[in-house]
Structures are given as structure tokens and as C-alpha cells.
């Protein structure tokens with residue numbers, strides 16, 4: 001039986017490298033995968049899955065209006081569907097993925113953030129937490145201490161940002177994984193140092 005997986009983690013928890021690794025594991029067995037990512041993520045160009053350690057490959061960029069059941073059912077001999085930036089999917093798209101799993105019997109592995117920079121669930125993550133068969137956390141450490149990072153701190157000009165638009169695409173120059181304590185009380189000296197490093 002195929003299953004719908006949701007692997008979530010804070011920024012820089014290795015989601016993209018994991019997805020590339022899973023794709024590779026399928027492909028060495030001569031099994032084809034379909035790679036999807038959100039058209040909203042333009043950090044390395046639209047339709048790219050890129051990891052911080054330098055590996056990247058192209059993926060089909062999905063828009064909010066795309067019907068994923070229709071898109072996936074048109075593909076021939078797909079062993080699995082791998083989706084990066086899954087938090088940006090709509091609830092309707094997550095429901096389409098449940099049909100891919102249940103009706104087409106194709107496993108779907110989704111990877112994304114759980115909560116946004118203001119600690120609200122993203123729409124795709126909320127639906128995945130409800131509908132996924134298997135949910136796994138990918139761990140990473142707080143940027144300020146050794147505890148597990150459970151939140152994403154957005155920052156700008158060396159200062160934490162606690163309100164704004166939910167979707168603001170950015171990488172290490174705009175977000176850092178943090179524990180709850182340091183989300184509320186980031187080390188401003190370390191944050192300023194981090195900001196100046198990123199400007200160099």
C-alpha cells in the first residue's frame with residue numbers, strides 16, 4: 001500500500017538534501033520519480049531543488065491552481081512523487097495527493113516547513129498534518145544554543161521580525177532555525193554578527 005509522507009523541519013534541517021537522496025535511491029534501482037517544488041520558491045531559480053551543500057536538480061514548479069492528481073496521473077511509470085516546499089501547497093492539492101496515494105497507489109513524499117516565521121501553520125502543512133499517513137520531524141539545532149530548533153526566526157537588518165506577510169521567500173540571509181527560547185529572546189549580538197557575515 002502506498003502512503004502519503006510528510007517530513008517537516010525548520011529552515012536548514014536538510015529537507016532538500018534528503019529529497020535529492022531519496023530521488024537518487026529510487027533512480028539507482030531504475031525507478032523513476034517525479035520531482036515537484038513550489039513555483040513560489042525562487043531562491044535558486046524557479047523549478048530547482050537546491051541544498052545548502054551545493055547539490056541541486058530541476059523539478060517541476062507547481063502553482064496553486066495546478067491539479068496534482070491530474071498532473072501525476074498523466075505521468076507514465078512513476079515509482080514515487082517527491083515534493084519540496086510542501087508548505088506552499090493548497091489544502092485542495094494535499095487532498096489531490098491523497099487520491100494519488102489511494103487511487104493510483106503511488107507513494108507521495110512531501111517535505112516542508114511546519115510553522116511560518118510567526119508560528120502559524122502554513123496551509124499545506126496544516127492539511128498534511130491531518131491527511132498524511134506518516135509524519136516525521138527532521139531535526140536541526142538552534143542557531144544560538146544546542147537545543148533543537150522548532151521555529152524559524154525571520155530577521156532584517158540585524159533585528160528579529162515578528163510580523164509581516166506569511167510568505168517571504170528567503171534563505172540563510174533572512175531566516176534562522178531557533179529554539180522557542182531564542183525565538184522570543186534572540187542573541188542580538190550574534191544576530192548582528194550573522195547579518196554582517198552575510199553582507200560580506
Ligand SMILES: [Zn+2]
Nearest residue numbers: 142145179182
Ligand atoms: Zn536556542
